Amino acid sequence: xxxxxEFDHQxxxxxxxxxxxxxxxxxSGELSEDAFxxxxxxxxxxxxxxxxxxxxAIPYGTLSSKxxxxxxxxxxxxxxxxxxxxxxxxxxxxxxxxxxxxxxxEELATVEMHAIQTSGNCIRNVTADQYAGAIDNEVEDxxxxxxxxxxxxxxxxxxxxLPRKFKIAVTGHDNDxxxxxxxxxxxxIKQNELGDIGYEIHVGxxxxxxxxxxKKMADFVPKxxxxxxxxxxMRVYNRLGRRDNSYKARIKIMVxxxxxxxxxxxxxxxxxxxDASQMLSVPQAEADRISAYFANPAFAALPATSAAMExxxxxxxxxxxxxxxxxxxxxxxxxxxxxxxxxxxxxxxxDATDVQMEAVADLAERYSFDEIRVTxxxxxxxxxxxxxxxxxxxxxxxxxxxxxxxxxLISDTIACPGLDYCxxxxxxxxxxxxxxxxxxADLDRQYDIGELKIKISGCINACGHHHVGHIGILxxxxxxxxxxxxxxxxxxxxxxxxxxxxxxxxxxxxIVDAIETVxxxxxxxxxxxxxxxxxxxxxxxxxxKERLYA
Amino acid sequence: xxxxxxxxxxxxxxxxxxxxxxxxVYLTADNQxxxxxxxxxxxxxxxxxxALLARALPADFELHVLEPYLFEVLQDGAHFKPASVRExxxxxxxxxxxDLGKQADAKQES
Numbered sequence: 001x002x003x004x005x006e007f008d009h010q011x012x013x014x015x016x017x018x019x020x021x022x023x024x025x026x027x028s029g030e031l032s033e034d035a036f037x038x039x040x041x042x043x044x045x046x047x048x049x050x051x052x053x054x055x056x057a058i059p060y061g062t063l064s065s066k067x068x069x070x071x072x073x074x075x076x077x078x079x080x081x082x083x084x085x086x087x088x089x090x091x092x093x094x095x096x097x098x099x100x101x102x103x104x105x106e107e108l109a110t111v112e113m114h115a116i117q118t119s120g121n122c123i124r125n126v127t128a129d130q131y132a133g134a135i136d137n138e139v140e141d142x143x144x145x146x147x148x149x150x151x152x153x154x155x156x157x158x159x160x161x162l163p164r165k166f167k168i169a170v171t172g173h174d175n176d177x178x179x180x181x182x183x184x185x186x187x188x189i190k191q192n193e194l195g196d197i198g199y200e201i202h203v204g205x206x207x208x209x210x211x212x213x214x215k216k217m218a219d220f221v222p223k224x225x226x227x228x229x230x231x232x233x234m235r236v237y238n239r240l241g242r243r244d245n246s247y248k249a250r251i252k253i254m255v256x257x258x259x260x261x262x263x264x265x266x267x268x269x270x271x272x273x274x275d276a277s278q279m280l281s282v283p284q285a286e287a288d289r290i291s292a293y294f295a296n297p298a299f300a301a302l303p304a305t306s307a308a309m310e311x312x313x314x315x316x317x318x319x320x321x322x323x324x325x326x327x328x329x330x331x332x333x334x335x336x337x338x339x340x341x342x343x344x345x346x347x348x349x350x351d352a353t354d355v356q357m358e359a360v361a362d363l364a365e366r367y368s369f370d371e372i373r374v375t376x377x378x379x380x381x382x383x384x385x386x387x388x389x390x391x392x393x394x395x396x397x398x399x400x401x402x403x404x405x406x407x408x409l410i411s412d413t414i415a416c417p418g419l420d421y422c423x424x425x426x427x428x429x430x431x432x433x434x435x436x437x438x439x440x441a442d443l444d445r446q447y448d449i450g451e452l453k454i455k456i457s458g459c460i461n462a463c464g465h466h467h468v469g470h471i472g473i474l475x476x477x478x479x480x481x482x483x484x485x486x487x488x489x490x491x492x493x494x495x496x497x498x499x500x501x502x503x504x505x506x507x508x509x510x511i512v513d514a515i516e517t518v519x520x521x522x523x524x525x526x527x528x529x530x531x532x533x534x535x536x537x538x539x540x541x542x543x544x545k546e547r548l549y550a
Numbered sequence: 551x552x553x554x555x556x557x558x559x560x561x562x563x564x565x566x567x568x569x570x571x572x573x574x575v576y577l578t579a580d581n582q583x584x585x586x587x588x589x590x591x592x593x594x595x596x597x598x599x600x601a602l603l604a605r606a607l608p609a610d611f612e613l614h615v616l617e618p619y620l621f622e623v624l625q626d627g628a629h630f631k632p633a634s635v636r637e638x639x640x641x642x643x644x645x646x647x648x649d650l651g652k653q654a655d656a657k658q659e660s
Contacts, residue, residue: 027569029613047616049640050651051572080650095650097571348646419636420644427635430646479556480622480634 001064001371002147002293004112011155012114019043020102027099042122043105044115048423051095055118056108060128060146060170061089061374065361068372070111072357078104083357085342085350087414087465088167089127089374090118094421116154121162123153123234129171129178130373133294134383136331139189140197141294142170142178145226148282148290152227159234163241164249166234167206179376179492181205181214182468184251185233190220197223203233203263204255207462211498212252215260217267228280232271240266297369297384302334306387319394321443322405330384338368338382338393339375341404341412345441349415349433350378359400367393377414379407409446410454410519411437414465418458418475419482425458427475427482432456435512440519449519452532455490468492470532471518472499473511484511488518488544489536500541502548514548521547554634555599559622561630562599563590564606565640566615574640574652575615577606583615586652587641592623592630
């Protein structure tokens with residue numbers, strides 16, 4: 001894992017000191033709320049319905065055991081005993097007091113973490129494939145370039161006041177688990193015929209009020225030129241992005257209004273100027289230093305199969321189901337990628353208690369080379385677990401209610417905090433996720449339904465990614481009452497698509513029945529081996545619509 | 551400034567969040583900020599609502615509360631209650647965590 005250098009330590013430390021002074025001046029009345037609000041937002045502090053909320057950055061979703069233990073400590077000392085993992089691989093605390101946040105940030109800095117780039121119109125915390133460095137057939141670990149981008153973007157003087165927030169995601173794999181086409185910039189690491197590493201760049205994706213799939217702007221930006229290319233995109237956006245209307249200020253609107261070809265021309269013209277200056281290449285020694293942090297851990301030479309695991313699967317049906325649902329093959333023989341579902345039946349998607357976080361930290365320390373990953377689907381991952389240790393890990397997860405075997409299934413729902421917490425929400429999301437998981441609680445029924453991604457947002461800002469849910473649900477407000485709109489056919493993977501709204505919204509009382517109708521319609525029409533999304537793409541919206549509004 | 555009342559709202563109250571911890575608070579009849587909705591001063595009619603909001607805006611309040619706004623309340627027998635789901639949740643706490651927020655405090659007191 002990356003470790004801070006002296007500059008990182010200094011800038012994070014100075015930031016905490018600055019914020020402490022800003023909070024003191026706000027409390028004393030020296031700073032007005034108008035002056036203070038942008039400052040607190042730059043430090044990840046939002047005001048929500050019931051309290052302040054602090055969003056802590058987890059760069060590219062990677063945590064050490066020590067760092068996760070610190071989240072548990074913060075949850076206990078400064079919050080109400082839990083944290084919420086978000087759709088951008090971060091963690092949020094829902095109840096910190098403003099005057100205690102500087103102390104919180106100071107403790108956070110001791111484990112090389114902060115809340116910088118988690119809010120405001122800057123380049124936000126970079127996200128990446130949660131299986132980085134563990135999955136087979138990866139071109140390169142995406143965390144290397146993610147860390148370089150983090151260093152380039154943090155406090156970049158040109159890009160501190162962008163027209164709107166700006167999100168970058170990176171994957172090094174053909175199977176996109178980082179939703180790169182739904183980001184302002186999505187990066188796919190590629191290798192050309194000569195064996196050189198470069199980057200396919202997608203620009204202008206996003207969700208919110210106006211969803212767009214990103215347009216491919218470059219097929220292969222050579223490794224040495226990536227920062228120059230990114231800088232070119234940012235400069236074009238910073239110069240021409242709209243500042244007159246916040247609803248139209250994201251780069252996706254600019255790409256749409258400018259047109260793909262003209263956007264590409266503008267970027268390439270800027271890129272040519274920057275690249276010619278040769279000012280933005282990462283020194284090889286620094287690139288090597290960062291790469292070394294993400295080198296393979298000391299894997300043991302193990303057989304590809306484990307007799308202990310196979311015996312345990314025969315003896316324990318629940319363990320066997322968990323292996324089937326939550327375990328992903330590792331690139332290294334004898335190891336597995338373990339997905340820890342934060343979606344227990346009837347639970348709050350993405351929430352973990354202090355005790356659960358400590359349990360996962362302990363497991364990572366003992367069985368996964370001290371590493372934990374956070375997924376944008378609001379789950380956790382132990383990336384490098386020996387097959388021989390899976391049963392032990394499972395038993396401990398189960399003891400902490402962390403062994404729900406539902407990865408990628410109907411109860412593995414993404415849900416934003418919604419109107420239970422969020423100041424912007426129009427409707428609640430979490431209760432709906434809970435009701436759906438309870439309605440479909442039977443795991444055998446879930447396996448029969450197969451892969452089905454439900455994503456729920458409590459407002460059009462789409463933090464719950466409803467636009468790209470196989471089944472998307474958007475909460476809307478009608479005269480103070482909650483209604484829910486369904487969309488179908490969205491996808492956030494390498495075949496990304498935006499869902500289509502089925503029609504009029506459903507009430508709180510009827511929405512779960514409507515979801516069941518959609519699922520039943522799919523099951524009635526599916527052909528051999530088809531997932532929900534396959535059937536939908538084959539038959540289209542109409543059969544679902546007919547049943548929903550019959 | 552946020553508005554959470556319909557045009558035809560008859561009864562309204564003023565709410566805000568406390569600066570120090572973000573706690574939901576309500577403007578009372580004696581110009582204090584109370585943590586519970588039943589302590590809120592209720593305005594009857596649009597003009598009274600505007601007057602109530604004006605009482606919440608003096609500069610010295612900015613040292614204590616954030617972004618005060620009017621919201622609609624409904625008469626329920628001898629009592630009042632917030633009209634919207636949003637304000638019902640603010641007055642009680644998250645519906646998915648009944649152990650948190652004002653609802654939890656109320657449970658402890660009873």
